[in-house]
Amino acid sequence: MSYQHQYIDGTRIHFPLGKVVCIGRNYAEHAKELNNPVPTEPLLFIKPGSCVVGLDGGFSIPDDRGSVHYEAEIAVLIGKPLSRTPNEEEVLDAISGFAPALDLTLRDVQSKLKDKGHPWEIAKSFDGACVLAPFVPGDTVADLTAIGIRLTINGEVRQDGSSAEMIFPIVPVIQEMAGHFNLQPGDVILTGTPAGVGPLNKGDELVLDLVGHSSFASRVL
Numbered sequence: 001m002s003y004q005h006q007y008i009d010g011t012r013i014h015f016p017l018g019k020v021v022c023i024g025r026n027y028a029e030h031a032k033e034l035n036n037p038v039p040t041e042p043l044l045f046i047k048p049g050s051c052v053v054g055l056d057g058g059f060s061i062p063d064d065r066g067s068v069h070y071e072a073e074i075a076v077l078i079g080k081p082l083s084r085t086p087n088e089e090e091v092l093d094a095i096s097g098f099a100p101a102l103d104l105t106l107r108d109v110q111s112k113l114k115d116k117g118h119p120w121e122i123a124k125s126f127d128g129a130c131v132l133a134p135f136v137p138g139d140t141v142a143d144l145t146a147i148g149i150r151l152t153i154n155g156e157v158r159q160d161g162s163s164a165e166m167i168f169p170i171v172p173v174i175q176e177m178a179g180h181f182n183l184q185p186g187d188v189i190l191t192g193t194p195a196g197v198g199p200l201n202k203g204d205e206l207v208l209d210l211v212g213h214s215s216f217a218s219r220v221l
């Protein structure tokens with residue numbers, strides 16, 4: 001079944017699925033756990049819309065390309081065009097929703113690419129590499145600097161972070177992104193992952209929470 005943006009009440013969001021603009025190493029503890037330097041400017045990359053799948057009902061992971069790591073992240077749905085470094089009000093006005101998401105990463109492949117200084121696409125943009133939950137409407141989240149993101153696997157909390165811990169907070173990140181790439185309705189922003197990343201395995205049972213806003217159960221098929 002092809003992916004379609006939707007709200008948690010099941011309402012379809014009639015934006016086309018666009019690109020997914022991501023920031024890496026946006027939580028200091030996560031940068032450290034992978035022995036990466038804490039960045040002084042945002043590290044941006046893009047996952048194509050073709051890699052997006054829904055969280056509902058479970059999702060598949062590649063089984064022949066080394067370890068597949070989960071990265072739980074706060075996703076932001078863009079609902080209005082943004083370009084040329086918009087101001088804060090323009091960014092806030094353009095946010096249509098928030099959801100928890102998984103930025104799946106072929107970690108062994110990525111490590112080799114990083115060693116060679118090569119682009120990350122084959123580790124980050126494979127089919128199924130972005131798992132999106134349904135969105136809560138943007139205006140239901142009052143404080144963008146205190147959104148919790150939590151991932152529980154097989155009953156154990158693996159990641160538990162907050163946008164309060166981001167090196168580059170949500171609004172400045174979107175301003176920066178829009179300065180490089182024009183953002184269109186239906187594009188999605190992934191805002192980085194807190195510490196605790198690790199491998200996923202077939203049969204894992206997941207609960208992904210946008211803490212206080214939405215909670216979803218899923219599994220690795």
Ligand code: ZN
Nearest residue numbers: 071103192193
């Ligand atoms: Zn990520």
